[in-house]
Amino acid sequence: MKRITIDPITRLEGHGKVEIFCTDDGDVENVYFQVPELRGFEKFLEGRAVEEASQIVTKICGVCPGCHHMAAGKAIDAVFGVRPTPTAAKLRELFYMAHFVHSHIAHFYALAAPDFVVGPTAPPAERNVLGVIAKVGVEVGTEVLKQRRIAQEIQALLGGHQTHVVMNTPGGVRKGLTEAQRKDIEEKAKGFIEFAKFTLKIFNDVVLANKTYVDIILNGPYSLNIYSMGLVDENNKVNFYDGKVRVVDPEGKEHCKYAPEDYRNWVEERVEPYSYLKYPYLKQVGWKGFVEGKESGVYQATPLGRLNVADGMATPLAQEHYEEMYKTLGGKPVHATLAMHWARLVELLYAAERALELAQDNEITSPDIQAELPNIPKEGVGIVEAQRGTLTHHYWTDEKGIITKANIIVGTTNNNAPISMSLKKAAQGLIKKGVTADEGILNMVEMAFRAYDPCFSCATHSLPGNMPLKVVFKDAEGNITREVKRN
Amino acid sequence: MTTEEKPKIKLAIYWGAACGGCCVSVLDVHEALFTVVEHADIVFWPIALDFKYKDVEAMPDGYIDVTLFNGAVRNSENESMAKLLRKKTKVLVAYGSCAHMGGIPGLANFSNKEAIFNRAYIESESTSNPDKIFPQPHFKVPEGTLELPLLYNDVKALNQVVNVDYFLPGCPPQTERLVEVFMAIVTGAQLPPAGSVVGAYDKSQCDECKRKKSDNKLIKEFKRPWQIKDDGETCFLEQGVICMGPATRGGCGVRCVEGNAPCRGCYGPPPDVTDPGAKMMSAIATMIDSNDANEIEKIIETIDDPAGTFYRFSLPGSMLRRKFL
Numbered sequence: 001m002k003r004i005t006i007d008p009i010t011r012l013e014g015h016g017k018v019e020i021f022c023t024d025d026g027d028v029e030n031v032y033f034q035v036p037e038l039r040g041f042e043k044f045l046e047g048r049a050v051e052e053a054s055q056i057v058t059k060i061c062g063v064c065p066g067c068h069h070m071a072a073g074k075a076i077d078a079v080f081g082v083r084p085t086p087t088a089a090k091l092r093e094l095f096y097m098a099h100f101v102h103s104h105i106a107h108f109y110a111l112a113a114p115d116f117v118v119g120p121t122a123p124p125a126e127r128n129v130l131g132v133i134a135k136v137g138v139e140v141g142t143e144v145l146k147q148r149r150i151a152q153e154i155q156a157l158l159g160g161h162q163t164h165v166v167m168n169t170p171g172g173v174r175k176g177l178t179e180a181q182r183k184d185i186e187e188k189a190k191g192f193i194e195f196a197k198f199t200l201k202i203f204n205d206v207v208l209a210n211k212t213y214v215d216i217i218l219n220g221p222y223s224l225n226i227y228s229m230g231l232v233d234e235n236n237k238v239n240f241y242d243g244k245v246r247v248v249d250p251e252g253k254e255h256c257k258y259a260p261e262d263y264r265n266w267v268e269e270r271v272e273p274y275s276y277l278k279y280p281y282l283k284q285v286g287w288k289g290f291v292e293g294k295e296s297g298v299y300q301a302t303p304l305g306r307l308n309v310a311d312g313m314a315t316p317l318a319q320e321h322y323e324e325m326y327k328t329l330g331g332k333p334v335h336a337t338l339a340m341h342w343a344r345l346v347e348l349l350y351a352a353e354r355a356l357e358l359a360q361d362n363e364i365t366s367p368d369i370q371a372e373l374p375n376i377p378k379e380g381v382g383i384v385e386a387q388r389g390t391l392t393h394h395y396w397t398d399e400k401g402i403i404t405k406a407n408i409i410v411g412t413t414n415n416n417a418p419i420s421m422s423l424k425k426a427a428q429g430l431i432k433k434g435v436t437a438d439e440g441i442l443n444m445v446e447m448a449f450r451a452y453d454p455c456f457s458c459a460t461h462s463l464p465g466n467m468p469l470k471v472v473f474k475d476a477e478g479n480i481t482r483e484v485k486r487n
Numbered sequence: 488m489t490t491e492e493k494p495k496i497k498l499a500i501y502w503g504a505a506c507g508g509c510c511v512s513v514l515d516v517h518e519a520l521f522t523v524v525e526h527a528d529i530v531f532w533p534i535a536l537d538f539k540y541k542d543v544e545a546m547p548d549g550y551i552d553v554t555l556f557n558g559a560v561r562n563s564e565n566e567s568m569a570k571l572l573r574k575k576t577k578v579l580v581a582y583g584s585c586a587h588m589g590g591i592p593g594l595a596n597f598s599n600k601e602a603i604f605n606r607a608y609i610e611s612e613s614t615s616n617p618d619k620i621f622p623q624p625h626f627k628v629p630e631g632t633l634e635l636p637l638l639y640n641d642v643k644a645l646n647q648v649v650n651v652d653y654f655l656p657g658c659p660p661q662t663e664r665l666v667e668v669f670m671a672i673v674t675g676a677q678l679p680p681a682g683s684v685v686g687a688y689d690k691s692q693c694d695e696c697k698r699k700k701s702d703n704k705l706i707k708e709f710k711r712p713w714q715i716k717d718d719g720e721t722c723f724l725e726q727g728v729i730c731m732g733p734a735t736r737g738g739c740g741v742r743c744v745e746g747n748a749p750c751r752g753c754y755g756p757p758p759d760v761t762d763p764g765a766k767m768m769s770a771i772a773t774m775i776d777s778n779d780a781n782e783i784e785k786i787i788e789t790i791d792d793p794a795g796t797f798y799r800f801s802l803p804g805s806m807l808r809r810k811f812l
Contacts, residue, residue: 276638
């Protein structure tokens with residue numbers, strides 16, 4: 001037995017590890033994906049005043065704090081039995097669209113694009129965001145940084161803190177928007193739309209025009225035939241901030257559509273002794289192991305999952321691209337893991353269009369930002385779509401609103417089983433008897449992982465696009481026989 | 488020797504039990520990143536650069552000039568990296584609230600490992616675990632043994648594990664403060680004595696805060712933020728809402744209060760204050776509208792979750808350190 005440790009050391013150091021076991025011939029026997037971290041937020045939320053939770057949980061992740069702030073904010077509304085005023089809800093959603101724009105831009109240009117724009121087996125020194133800029137031009141690179149910064153500025157303005165947002169109160173937000181600020185955001189949102197269109201054009205010109213890349217996306221080991229999950233509005237269109245959670249089976253047929261408070265009827269989590277991260281699955285289907293198909297409760301909650309469950313996008317330009325994506329990829333649902341990158345860009349355009357709609361909304365500058373709180377606090381669930389999957393926060397309180405219990409299912413956690421399976425499938429498809437597991441092959445394995453935009457460390461939004469790997473071949477006694485290192 | 492001729496300093500950035508927000512605060516230097524790179528070679532930064540544990544192990548002792556260590560010490564891996572980096576580094580900086588005082592993950596010291604495990608893996612309302620499986624540091628699978636870092640019972644601040652030269656507070660630190668400290672180091676400016684807090688002011692948040700304050704004793708009862716109609720202008724404490732401003736150093740730009748949220752103390756206590764809770768109690772006592780000891784006690788009892796509020800970011804590093812269970 002040979003053992004390959006893919007320790008995605010730099011950008012996932014201490015937060016994710018892959019162990020690949022090979023037969024002596026060099027075929028892949030099994031793959032284990034481990035998350036070696038637990039901080040215990042659910043436990044130490046107990047005893048805290050419930051309104052403080054939305055600020056404590058941002059510290060789960062310093063890269064997507066806005067998602068936790070929003071899910072917590074909605075759970076806290078539910079605890080108080082209150083709906084935020086229309087203006088407060090719109091301000092939250094506007095903040096959230098800027099959060100999506102910022103995150104999706106960073107993921108595409110820093111992480112996804114290096115594999116496609118520079119090439120999956122290009123030298124690692126070039127396969128990063130700088131390599132992308134070298135290919136597409138410095139002006140584009142400057143524009144990427146600019147648009148990301150603008151999205152962050154909108155978040156800081158509405159969120160009250162550049163990283164760890166403080167905007168939500170039970171039933172409202174702490175600060176309203178002035179007309180001058182609204183106008184400014186309106187212009188910026190127009191810029192987002194142009195930039196999203198431009199990014200989709202790059203994807204079209206560089207990826208879709210290249211037959212090799214299209215083959216990689218559609219064929220090979222990058223496909224998982226599993227259920228999809230995502231939030232939809234009352235018309236079954238994709239929504240990031242509010243709605244019901246819809247799940248479709250591998251053929252695209254609706255499995256369920258549930259309100260946030262009913263999540264426990266549909267989702268259950270299991271524990272494996274080799275990872276701190278749990279494995280959610282569809283409760284009514286059941287856990288059948290790390291297997292694909294309709295009989296297995298494994299599901300994905302990703303940009304592609306969200307598009308798979310929806311009947312379309314709620315904004316016109318995003319809808320056009322949604323239709324084009326499914327037409328090109330052969331209809332709904334799509335199971336090609338790497339199509340997540342395309343789906344993410346359709347979402348980027350939606351977030352930009354939705355930001356403009358909200359910035360042009362007559363109600364957005366109303367001073368009516370706080371609803372009355374007539375009810376005694378009790379229990380509540382809040383769900384939003386994080387960039388990396390459906391995010392569920394559930395709090396119970398005593399009559400004073402002190403948290404007695406908390407339960408959280410984080411976006412990436414939904415995808416723990418699919419990520420494990422995608423890694424195994426990619427490793428089995430690519431590392432074979434007679435094939436040297438060189439740097440390029442390892443990157444191709446890792447592409448299966450990267451498509452999920454996993455947030456174990458939230459480090460995936462960092463500067464260089466290449467995730468360095470160290471692979472150690474060990475003999476049965478654990479002695480190192482060979483090392484492959486990507487630098 | 489001019490600045491241009493000075494050799495570049497060797498800089499390392501590492502995270503323990505952290506959220507990534509501290510690393511983002513470093514990335515948020517934006518254009519100033521070019522200045523940083525002009526003066527420093529970054530020799531280790533897992534979030535962004537391709538250097539491994541092994542590379543750090545291979546460095547001679549004291550090879551790294553400055554390490555910014557963010558995150559608390561929560562497990563065996565955090566601790567071994569803290570010790571390794573201490574050995575390899577001349578100036579070790581506890582960067583951000585978690586390394587400084589334990590931070591938000593330090594709230595876990597109100598509980599313990601067993602309770603955290605039970606909550607996450609057994610009691611969780613969406614978890615089905617009839618066989619009571621817990622993650623194991625070593626677990627045998629048919630193909631070999633899989634390993635996980637050992638989770639500790641206690642969360643620790645960095646200086647409870649290794650000797651720390653400077654503390655740079657904040658959740659996360661304000662990027663401008665980081666740049667100021669960094670420039671002081673690279674230009675060879677005289678640094679404060681080892682063990683000092685840098686990148687923060689000596690005065691409290693209240694000193695920077697724009698909200699209106701009077702000297703009147705005003706508090707009859709403490710309220711939660713949602714129980715008042717905040718006018719956006721009056722001191723939170725004078726409105727009866729707990730704000731950690733008096734027990735917290737300035738330096739952040741009073742950012743949460745600017746967002747109409749009361750301060751929660753991420754910058755830690757001002758100089759000469761060893762315990763933020765004690766400082767907060769004395770600050771509050773002077774504001775209560777009573778001279779009667781019993782009445783004062785009753786008014787103080789209207790504060791919900793005082794420990795979790797006064798020690799929101801600082802439990803492991805405080806005199807309390809943890810709740811004894």
